[in-house]
Structures are given as structure tokens and as C-alpha cells.
Amino acid sequence: MRPAASEIVRVTDVVKEFRSGAGLRKKRVLHGISFGVREGEIFGFVGPNGAGKTTTLKILMGLIRPTSGRAEILGHDVGETDFRRQVGFLPESPYFYEYLTGREILGFYARLCGVPRALRGGRVEALLSQVGLEAAADARLRTYSKGMLQRIGIAQALVHDPRVVFLDEPMSGLDPLGRKEIRDLILKLRAEGKTVFMNTHILSDVELACDRVAIIARGRIVHEGPIDAFLDGGERRSDLVLGAVSAALAAALEERFAAQLQPVGDRVEVRVREKDVDAVLRAALEAGASVLSINPHRVSLEAVFLSAIEAGERAS
Amino acid sequence: MSSAALLGEASAPPGLATAALRRLAGISAIAGNTVREAVRSRLLYTLLGFGILLICAGVLLSSLSYVETDRILQDVGFAAMRFFGVAIALFVGVGLIHKEVERRTIYTILSKPLSRAEFLLGKFWGLALTVWMQLGIMAAAFAAVSWASGAPLGRAHAAACLLLGVELVVVVAIATFFSAFTTPMLSSLFAGGLWLVGNLTRDLREIGSGSELPVVRHVTVWLHRLLPDLASFNLSLEAAHGLPITALDVWLPVLYGAAYVAVVLVLAVAIFERRDFR
Numbered sequence: 001m002r003p004a005a006s007e008i009v010r011v012t013d014v015v016k017e018f019r020s021g022a023g024l025r026k027k028r029v030l031h032g033i034s035f036g037v038r039e040g041e042i043f044g045f046v047g048p049n050g051a052g053k054t055t056t057l058k059i060l061m062g063l064i065r066p067t068s069g070r071a072e073i074l075g076h077d078v079g080e081t082d083f084r085r086q087v088g089f090l091p092e093s094p095y096f097y098e099y100l101t102g103r104e105i106l107g108f109y110a111r112l113c114g115v116p117r118a119l120r121g122g123r124v125e126a127l128l129s130q131v132g133l134e135a136a137a138d139a140r141l142r143t144y145s146k147g148m149l150q151r152i153g154i155a156q157a158l159v160h161d162p163r164v165v166f167l168d169e170p171m172s173g174l175d176p177l178g179r180k181e182i183r184d185l186i187l188k189l190r191a192e193g194k195t196v197f198m199n200t201h202i203l204s205d206v207e208l209a210c211d212r213v214a215i216i217a218r219g220r221i222v223h224e225g226p227i228d229a230f231l232d233g234g235e236r237r238s239d240l241v242l243g244a245v246s247a248a249l250a251a252a253l254e255e256r257f258a259a260q261l262q263p264v265g266d267r268v269e270v271r272v273r274e275k276d277v278d279a280v281l282r283a284a285l286e287a288g289a290s291v292l293s294i295n296p297h298r299v300s301l302e303a304v305f306l307s308a309i310e311a312g313e314r315a316s
Numbered sequence: 317m318s319s320a321a322l323l324g325e326a327s328a329p330p331g332l333a334t335a336a337l338r339r340l341a342g343i344s345a346i347a348g349n350t351v352r353e354a355v356r357s358r359l360l361y362t363l364l365g366f367g368i369l370l371i372c373a374g375v376l377l378s379s380l381s382y383v384e385t386d387r388i389l390q391d392v393g394f395a396a397m398r399f400f401g402v403a404i405a406l407f408v409g410v411g412l413i414h415k416e417v418e419r420r421t422i423y424t425i426l427s428k429p430l431s432r433a434e435f436l437l438g439k440f441w442g443l444a445l446t447v448w449m450q451l452g453i454m455a456a457a458f459a460a461v462s463w464a465s466g467a468p469l470g471r472a473h474a475a476a477c478l479l480l481g482v483e484l485v486v487v488v489a490i491a492t493f494f495s496a497f498t499t500p501m502l503s504s505l506f507a508g509g510l511w512l513v514g515n516l517t518r519d520l521r522e523i524g525s526g527s528e529l530p531v532v533r534h535v536t537v538w539l540h541r542l543l544p545d546l547a548s549f550n551l552s553l554e555a556a557h558g559l560p561i562t563a564l565d566v567w568l569p570v571l572y573g574a575a576y577v578a579v580v581l582v583l584a585v586a587i588f589e590r591r592d593f594r
Contacts, residue, residue: 018592018594055594058423058592058593058594061423061426061427062426062427063422063423063426063427063592063593064592064593064594065590065592081429081430081431082335082429083429084427084428084429084430085429087427088427089423089424089427090424091420091423091424091427093420094420094423094424095419095420095421095423096421096424097349097353097421099352099353099356108345108349109424109428111341111342111345112342112345112346112425112428112429112430113428113429114338114341114342114429153424156424157424166427
């Protein structure tokens with residue numbers, strides 16, 4: 001598959017097999033997955049535990065070699081190293097040298113990334129401030145809480161101001177405030193023009209932050225596309241609550257707009273395509289009905305997610 | 317502050333010198349951190365303490381003899397430096413890479429613009445520097461004890477310490493090689509076993525050369541070629557006995573050690589490149 005012009009990450013037919021037992025048996029964990037991430041978007045890589053999310057991310061980070069297929073970031077094969085000057089990575093539940101302080105660990109990673117000595121100190125201070133760890137900058141990492149480690153993890157991923165950032169479960173284990181802070185930081189990265197690849201199984205985070213998603217189940221991509229299209233199955237709908245609906249109006253709504261009607265007491269709930277809302281309202285008002293409320297309808301992400309996974313599993 | 321500035325990039329791609337400097341900076345960052353981690357090890361200080369204790373105990377042991385007291389003192393000193401130097405190289409060295417993988421600190425490091433070879437070289441040099449620092453401390457203790465006891469000290473002693481340093485670097489390379497793909501327990505067994513055999517390969521070849529069976533002669537010759545000839549780094553006998561040492565006695569083993577280390581590290585990198593960090 002040819003990469004789209006604005007694609008910053010391209011995974012093509014990647015297969016990964018691990019040897020198990022005495023090394024004679026092979027277990028295939030990725031079955032030829034393909035997807036792309038566009039520049040400047042927040043891309044959610046979503047799937048249940050054991051689906052192959054972290055394996056895919058480790059392949060992108062060069063920690064695992066694919067058995068076959070190709071993975072590229074910024075047009076470079078992930079086996080190369082120099083392009084990683086433009087890539088940041090936060091692993092799941094990150095571990096760092098616990099005997100170093102927050103300031104020291106960021107200095108260490110800045111040095112690894114080739115940040116010039118003259119700029120290193122300023123960059124470290126700016127990041128400590130950005131992730132809210134100035135007060136704990138000189139404390140050893142062994143004294144950090146999980147949330148603080150997650151924040152220092154994000155800071156080290158950004159220490160060289162990369163173009164694309166890969167985050168593995170960035171909000172796992174955080175309290176609601178911590179999750180909001182990290183989410184805001186991710187949205188800020190997008191506002192700065194960076195591309196964010198986010199591995200997660202927390203659907204609410206996907207819904208709130210991601211522009212596009214790929215869903216992986218049992219090592220296969222079962223869906224890839226914009227989050228809105230995914231949520232609405234490609235078609236947005238709205239729920240209208242009408243009063244004084246005559247039998248003729250009800251029949252007309254069903255016939256002309258394929259509306260779904262549900263009587264509730266003396267009212268009727270009407271679910272219609274979003275593009276038909278104006279016409280339905282006109283028809284209702286002309287027929288003497290009253291409009292009590294209009295609400296855009298959203299299917300729960302969890303329901304769509306589960307149905308996508310089930311559909312994918314049936315197909316495979 | 318622009319991204320390009322942070323990345324230390326000009327508009328043109330970096331030249332060879334800049335690229336080489338970047339690689340050296342990455343290796344030195346890993347090496348520096350390895351030293352920092354290693355010197356936090358209590359085991360290291362325990363081994364170092366025992367080494368210095370044994371060097372000092374040489375005074376007591378030599379006082380039990382009426383003849384060649386200086387030789388006994390220095391034989392014990394060299395033996396202590398060799399044994400505890402190797403022990404430090406093995407026990408501190410074999411776990412360094414394994415710990416990075418087990419604690420998953422390697423994930424963030426290898427996601428940076430640092431190749432696996434540079435990471436491995438950084439770990440190797442960090443451990444080599446640590447071992448040399450410990451050897452330096454033991455050598456200082458050895459010199460102090462010899463000076464206080466009136467035992468002779470000269471260039472031969474310095475040459476013997478230098479070659480001991482080379483031997484320890486060979487052991488560090490072997491430990492790094494095994495730690496690139498196996499557990500600390502197995503690494504220490506394999507590397508320790510190789511050190512023992514490496515001190516015997518010259519004798520094995522001598523014994524094999526007297527055999528009537530050609531296969532035995534060939535096998536012992538090849539074992540001597542493949543396994544490290546660690547006896548070639550041992551000038552302690554010459555130093556303690558005041559025997560003459562030529563420049564070739566020193567520089568040939570140094571060159572041999574450098575070549576052996578290079579080959580072992582190339583093999584280590586080849587294996588490490590293929591590893592999956594699951």
C-alpha cells in the first residue's frame with residue numbers, strides 16, 4: 001500500500017511471530033496488520049488487553065523486529081536510529097533509573113538525544129515546568145508517585161522536541177485529575193502541530209482526544225478511520241422529542257425520513273438522520289406538533305468498539 | 317527555541333565528524349550512567365574491601381617466611397588484585413544489561429537516536445571504567461603496602477598492573493557478551509568458566525603438543541586460538557621476582573587483548589541486534 005502524502009507513520013502487512021516453548025513452536029501475535037497515521041493528528045490505537053497494541057508499538061520503536069512486513073516513521077524504516085531524533089516515546093508504566101533525580105534523568109535523555117549542552121539546561125527546566133514537576137526536580141525518582149513518574153515519562157519523550165510522539169497507555173493508573181492533565185498536554189501537543197500516536201484501552205480517553213482510531217483485536221486491524229465516523233457508523237443521528245404527534249405525521253415521518261418512532265406517554269421520541277433534522281422539524285411544526293427537545297445521538301463508544309471487535313473476529 | 321536547534325541540527329545534514337561526535341556523546345552518556353550505577357553496588361565495595369584486606373594481609377603472610385618476603389608480599393598482592401578484579405568484573409558486569417531489560421529502562425533508551433551497538437559499547441566502557449577504577453584503588457593499596465614494607469617497586473610492577481587491567485577488560489567484554497543474551501546467573505557461570513579456562517589454554521596447548529594423536533594436537537591448538545589466552549597478561553611473576561621485561565612483553569599482549577575484545581564485542585553486538593525486548 002502506498003503511503004498517503006501526509007502520512008507520518010505507515011505500517012504495512014506486519015507479521016510478528018514469537019517462539020514459544022523450547023523455541024520450536026511459533027505463536028503469531030500480529031497477522032499482517034496495516035495502518036497509517038497522518039501528520040498533526042492524535043491517533044488512537046485501541047484494543048483489548050493482549051490484542052497486539054504494545055507489540056505493534058514496540059515494533060515501531062525498534063524494540064522488537066517484525067517477522068515480515070514493513071514499518072516506517074517519517075519515511076524511515078524503524079530499524080534505523082538517526083530519525084529517532086524526531087520521535088518521542090513513553091512506554092507503559094515507565095521505569096527509570098531511580099537513583100537519579102527528575103532533573104538528572106531529563107538531562108541524561110537530552111544528552112542521548114543530542115540536545116546541545118548550551119540548550120540542555122533550559123530545555124530541562126521548561127519541561128519540568130510544563131509537566132508540573134519543578135518542586136520535585138531534585139528529588140530522586142524512587143520517591144516519585146506513579147503519576148509523577150508518568151509525567152517525567154512524558155517529559156523525557158518531549159525532551160528533544162520531537163515531531164511525533166508515541167504514548168503507550170499514557171493515562172493508565174492515573175487519578176481523574178492526573179488523566180485530565182495528561183489529556184490536556186496531549187491536546188496541547190496537537191495544537192503545536194505534533195503528531196501523537198496513543199496506545200490505549202480506555203475508550204473515554206479515545207473519544208475525548210483522538211482524531212482517528214485503529215482498532216486491533218487478536219492481532220488484526222478490524223477498523224481504521226476518523227473517530228466520528230467510527231462512533232456513528234458513518235452517519236450521525238439526532239433524537240427529537242415531539243408532542244401532539246398525529247397519526248398522519250407519524251406515518252409521514254416514518255415514510256419520508258425513515259424515522260424511528262418511540263411513544264413515551266403523550267410524547268414521541270423520534271430518531272432521524274442528522275441531515276434530515278431541519279426537514280423533520282418543518283414537517284412536525286406544519287402538522288401542529290410541538291418540539292420539546294433535540295439531542296444529537298451518539299452510540300456509546302464501548303458498544304461500537306465491542307461490535308467492531310466481534311465483527312472482526314467473525315471475519316477472521 | 318526551535319526543534320532544529322534542540323536537535324542540534326543545521327539545515328544541512330550532519331557531516332561525518334558531527335555524526336561521529338553524536339555517537340560518541342551517546343556512548344559516553346551510557347558509559348557515565350553505567351559507572352554511576354555500578355559504584356552504587358554494595359557488592360562492589362564488599363569485593364573491593366576484601367581485595368584491599370588481602371593485599372594488606374600479604375604483610376602478615378610474608379612475615380611468616382624468612383626468605384623472599386618481598387616476593388610473597390607482592391605475589392599475594394597481585395593475586396588479590398587479579399581475583400577480586402575479575403570477581404568485580406563478573407558479578408557487577410553480568411547483571412548490567414539484564415537489569416536494563418528486566419526493569420524496562422532499556423525501552424526509553426533504545427527509542428532515542430542510539431543504536432543497540434552504541435548502547436552495548438556504552439555499557440561495556442562504563443563497566444571497564446568501573447573495573448579500572450577499582451584496580452587503581454587496589455594498585456594504590458598494593459603500592460602503599462609495598463612501600464611501607466620496603467619491597468621494591470618499579471616499571472615492571474606498573475607493566476604488570478597495566479596488563480592486569482587489559483585482562484580485566486577482556487573479562488568485561490566476555491561478561492558483556494554473555495549478558496547480551498542470557499541471565500546473570502548463566503552469564504557469570506559462562507564468563508567465570510571462560511576466565512578459568514582462559515588461564516589454562518597455554519598449558520593445554522603445551523600438553524596437547526606432546527600428544528601422539530593429531531586430533532588432540534589440533535583441538536588444543538584451536539582451543540588456544542579461540543579461547544582467550546589470559547596467561548599472556550600475567551607479568552606478576554616477573555614483577556615480583558624482579559625479572560627483566562621487554563617492551564614487546566607488554567605491547568604484544570595489549571594488542572592481543574584489544575583485538576580479542578573487539579572480536580567479542582562484534583559478536584555481542586550481532587547477537588544483541590537480533591534480540592526482541594518483549
